[in-house]
Amino acid sequence: MYKPLADEIRPRSLDEVVGQQHILGENGMLRRIAESGQIPNMIFYGPSGTGKTTVARILAERTNRSLRKLNATTAGIADIKQIIAELDTMLTPGGVLLYLDEIQYFNKKQQQSLLEFIEDGRITLIASTTENPYFCVFNAVLSRSTVFEFKALHARDVERAAARAVDILNARRETPLTLEDGVLRHIASACGGDVRKAMNALELLFSAAAGDVITLDDAKAITQRSAMRYDRDGDEHFDTLSALMKSLRGSDPDAALHYLARLLEAGDLIGACRRILCSASEDIGLAYPQAVPIVKACVDSALQLGLPEARLPLAEACILLATAPKSNSVVMAIDRAIADVRAGHSGGFPRELQNVHADGTGFEREQGYLYPHNFPGHWVKQQYLPDEIKHARYYEYGDNKTEQAAKAYWDGIKK
Secondary structure, three states: OOOOHHHHOOOOOHHHOOOOHHHHOOOOHHHHHHHHOOOOOEEEEOOOOOOHHHHHHHHHHOOOOEEEEEEOOOOOHHHHHHHHHHEOOOOEOOOEEEEEEOHHHOOHHHHHOOHHHHHOOOEEEEEEEOOOHHHHOOHHHHOOOEEEEOOOOOHHHHHHHHHHHHHHHHHOOOOOOEEOOOHHHHHHHHOOOOHHHHHHHHHHHHHOOOOOEEOHHHHHHHOOOOOOOOOOOOHHHHHHHHHHHHHHHOOOHHHHHHHHHHHHHOOOHHHHHHHHHHHHHHHHHHHOOOHHHHHHHHHHHHHHHOOOOOHHHHHHHHHHHHHOOOOOHHHHHHHHHHHHHHOOOOOOOOHHHOOHHHOOOOOOOOOOOOOHHHOHHHOOOOOOOOHHHOOOOOOOOOOOHHHHHHHHHHHHHHO
16 A cells, blocks of 8 residues: 655654754753653644654654544544543543644634643643644633744755655665765755655655656756745745845845745735835835835836736845835834824814914914915924924934935024
8 A cells, every 4th residue: 555755754753853953852842841751732833844743643652641633624523522522431541642733724612622621631732733823723722732833944854854765765666766966955955844845756756767867857857946935824924024024124135135036936926015115114214215216116017017027126126225224213203103192192283283264263363374485494483283292202313314414404494
């Protein structure tokens, strides 16, 4: 019977697990928990193909509890009730260790149906998810569990697993295959830290081998774009957008182009455009005000062109923003003003600023508005803020050349 390579190569002990040294190393917390034999409720969070399911199975074998497995993509409330019905019977004398894969697909009612039994210890839960558990797991379950993050594997770790896989695949064949130099290294790098992707690529290469040698060109052909990690609604989406904007803010054009390339390869043109437009005002702002119309023109061009040509104006915009002088005086000023409004610091309008329709209708005095253009320098001292906050100051000039020039101009006028 056919058995997928990814299952056949699955480690049987923690020592065989590649990567995750931050939790499974010699003094790693998860390893110490496993060695103690006292398994608490846990949630494993991380990308696919990083060992979450494997580690959960190994831990389950170290306890005297009856193991039950559910996948939230196919399981329902009836499956949970069936497990609950087995509690306190001869079927589960020591309780149940429930491994729940893809817990993010369970709704609130399904997750909460486990609470009572997690609380009293009759069920020990080990759940896994590729999405941030603090967003997709309900607080009542989360507060009773310990979260462990699994990280994408380094290429050197994947290469170790790939070498073992080659031995297994050759053992299945009458005539073993040889691999050109660089094949394993390329597969390990191209799989994006996902062991399962690497195993699938090797399996395909062996099944499609034309001779007795697997070439580097074949490996490159079969792993094309496989290193991409991106999900439109999950952590990868928001992390990539965040990394793009922070790279622009940090004046690193190379990093900005890298994250832009990730977005474009995933086809997320709109997400890239929105963040680039935002950065022009939030991070460059008044240090280089011309950045806004230039970036807007680049974004308009990108949307009109579509992919792949859109990469050119967007790359131009990213390089411009990353290398431009920076100022956050705009975002700081508007955020201070919004904070005052939300706190109720507003008050009535100064009489000078009211609409002229109120003149002569019983008010104590006429409007008295002074028209700035009638005065030297097009400015006259006049109160514009409400009386309650007339001394509030929201905007502070940035220390860049453009804003300091504006400050010097108005200091000279207003003195």
